[in-house]
Amino acid sequence: xxxxxxxxxxxxxQGITGRDGSFHTRAMVxxxxxxxxxxxxxxxxxxxxxxxxxxxxxxAVEATKANATIIFVPARFAANAAMEAVESGVKLVVxxxxxxxxxxxxxIYKRAKELGVRxxxxxxxxxxxxxxxxxxxxxxxxHSRGGIGVVSRSGTLTxxxxxxxxxxxxxxxxxxxxxxxxIIGTNFIDTLEAFEGDHETEAVVLIGExxxxxxxxxxxxxxxxxxxxxxxxxxxxxAPPGKRMGHAGAIIAGGKGTAQEKMDALAAAGVPxxxxxxxxxxxxxxxxxR
Amino acid sequence: xxxxxxxxxxILSEYGVPIPRFEVxxxxxxxRRVAEEIGRMVVVKAQVHVGGRGKAGGVKLAKTPDEAHxxxxxxxxxxxxxxxxxxVMVADAVDIESEYxxxxxxxxxxxxxxxxxxxxxxxxxxxxxxTTPERIHKHPVDPDKGLSAAEAQELAGKLDTRSxxxxxxxxxxxxxxxxxxxxxxxxxxxxxxxxxxxEQVWAIDAKINIDDNALFRHPDIAAMRDPSGETDDLxxxxxxxxxxxxxxxxxxxxxxxxxxxxxxxxxxxxxxxEPANFLDIGGSSSPEKMQTAIDIITSDSNVKSIxxxxxGGITRCDDVARGFVAALKERPVGLPIVVxxxxxxxxxxxxILAEHGMKSASTMxxxxxxxxxxxxxxx
Numbered sequence: 001x002x003x004x005x006x007x008x009x010x011x012x013x014q015g016i017t018g019r020d021g022s023f024h025t026r027a028m029v030x031x032x033x034x035x036x037x038x039x040x041x042x043x044x045x046x047x048x049x050x051x052x053x054x055x056x057x058x059x060a061v062e063a064t065k066a067n068a069t070i071i072f073v074p075a076r077f078a079a080n081a082a083m084e085a086v087e088s089g090v091k092l093v094v095x096x097x098x099x100x101x102x103x104x105x106x107x108i109y110k111r112a113k114e115l116g117v118r119x120x121x122x123x124x125x126x127x128x129x130x131x132x133x134x135x136x137x138x139x140x141x142x143h144s145r146g147g148i149g150v151v152s153r154s155g156t157l158t159x160x161x162x163x164x165x166x167x168x169x170x171x172x173x174x175x176x177x178x179x180x181x182x183i184i185g186t187n188f189i190d191t192l193e194a195f196e197g198d199h200e201t202e203a204v205v206l207i208g209e210x211x212x213x214x215x216x217x218x219x220x221x222x223x224x225x226x227x228x229x230x231x232x233x234x235x236x237x238x239a240p241p242g243k244r245m246g247h248a249g250a251i252i253a254g255g256k257g258t259a260q261e262k263m264d265a266l267a268a269a270g271v272p273x274x275x276x277x278x279x280x281x282x283x284x285x286x287x288x289x290r
Numbered sequence: 291x292x293x294x295x296x297x298x299x300x301i302l303s304e305y306g307v308p309i310p311r312f313e314v315x316x317x318x319x320x321x322r323r324v325a326e327e328i329g330r331m332v333v334v335k336a337q338v339h340v341g342g343r344g345k346a347g348g349v350k351l352a353k354t355p356d357e358a359h360x361x362x363x364x365x366x367x368x369x370x371x372x373x374x375x376x377x378v379m380v381a382d383a384v385d386i387e388s389e390y391x392x393x394x395x396x397x398x399x400x401x402x403x404x405x406x407x408x409x410x411x412x413x414x415x416x417x418x419x420x421t422t423p424e425r426i427h428k429h430p431v432d433p434d435k436g437l438s439a440a441e442a443q444e445l446a447g448k449l450d451t452r453s454x455x456x457x458x459x460x461x462x463x464x465x466x467x468x469x470x471x472x473x474x475x476x477x478x479x480x481x482x483x484x485x486x487x488x489e490q491v492w493a494i495d496a497k498i499n500i501d502d503n504a505l506f507r508h509p510d511i512a513a514m515r516d517p518s519g520e521t522d523d524l525x526x527x528x529x530x531x532x533x534x535x536x537x538x539x540x541x542x543x544x545x546x547x548x549x550x551x552x553x554x555x556x557x558x559x560x561x562x563x564e565p566a567n568f569l570d571i572g573g574s575s576s577p578e579k580m581q582t583a584i585d586i587i588t589s590d591s592n593v594k595s596i597x598x599x600x601x602g603g604i605t606r607c608d609d610v611a612r613g614f615v616a617a618l619k620e621r622p623v624g625l626p627i628v629v630x631x632x633x634x635x636x637x638x639x640x641x642i643l644a645e646h647g648m649k650s651a652s653t654m655x656x657x658x659x660x661x662x663x664x665x666x667x668x669x
Contacts, residue, residue, distance in 0.1 A: 076506050076507070099502075100503055101474055101504035102396050102501045102504070103474060104504075106396065106433040107434055110434060125603060137603055137604050142633065154547060155549065156547030156549065156550040156601040156603060156605075158549075159633060160553070160601055160654060163632070180549070183401045209549050212398045213399070235550075235552040237556050238558075238559050239555070240535070275560055276553075276654075277553060277654070
């Protein structure tokens, strides 16, 4: 098993004919993802590498039974694309696009919740269940199948951690980048809960960063509900307060959201916190008693 | 994006929030004229993007036009936390009987806008939140339905008991919400919202932060950006799509991705160094971006060594390597540079570096340790 995504997932790509969309569609197909449809308004009836292209997600779902979609459209069109996706009948919507207005995301999230659709992102690298399927922009080659679940607010930092795991011979069940924006569809707790229930996952790596209190809430959840070991890394312990460090979510405001508070909360929940990404495999081995 | 108080007042006025008469001027003579026109006590306020203007002497009451002239003369050109005051706002200083707080933020936890109101207005709301959180009433707002008149009435009732004052406050509460959604704010607050002795309701001080992601659909607000609080480096970085923050250390770093960039800073510190900056080159990697990044880093005279840490995903390492090599050819850098390129197209990147007699470090730890060590030898 794995969480949210496996080889049976039938994928639609929104923005499939665009520069990023076509590049990553090819990379996903090469990885083994079952891409059944693409959507570009106005290009319905065409094909991209033999994948049928539709004008709307609804048509794509109707014709191909797609049950997941990934969005590569430019920021100013991404909110409409995401709302369309959420209402199309798919069960999983991954929004890679960066720069989607926050109030639009709030409205899309609400609709997704009403309809029982899982949204991941926006502004995220996506999700990969190694050896099965990849719905995102991460380099597939660094991943390997195994028992470690990874959840992260970051993109390239996740690759760094996965690379460390790979060097230590530790494969992954599912790796998910939940995104760096203030409002995101799937958070740490949703993912931890799913990993806890997934029999392929033996332990979880939680990669957080400064800003907000999501890590503190995750720590409470881990303490109360998780039986599987969790280890963590928090980025931004040297970040100055009041400055936005790239991610809209990564700002320490009013003394809240510091790395130290998060590390303390996690430590209090029994979660070992690494000083560097390269320490994570060692902490996992200790936690798993190997 | 932050906007000035007077700009926030302009936005709120457009939405019908009652704002005492004001004008923004850059000359003491104009301050005198505005005070004459208002014809009663005015407040002269520095317009700079920092908190604590009052404590710094940037906010003064003036009983007469001459006094307004004198205050404007003193405040214009004043240095507040490193920023020079170029404009002051002259506003009608209404008499205050009660002061309240009303504000809206996008709340990460509920994933909705949340209204906050407090009868403890006129003071730092974060202070109130820290010491007497029970004095702040919070109310999540359904982003589809918006704020109903009944909800606004209920919130207003937490602040005052006089029925017509409650009614007037409720109107402000509704209009502030309209301004919040209409301008795609991430924060909109009025502090204080005052009631005068003759029971008029006025918004005295306003603060609005705009969601950067939504600026594309608000060109009028985007044009309000005031780069005067920004250094040239910062402006250059922003225009090139780089996310840059200068720090005090001596190891310059160029990284792709915000999380990895922060981590690189943390690992520099772990190995006994101090990061000179945060710099995220973002998802793409044109030679111009790399050139700009290197220029910005080397213009900081504290920098003793440079670390380039790229984990390719969307970013292709060969693009970064080409940009980097081109940048060095254009303008050689007299500082040690450590490169670590891995991920998408790393093999090709390695070949490009090798052609120029360079080699990528194999791990982040190795690269950081080396950059810190080389920087130390320069010192």
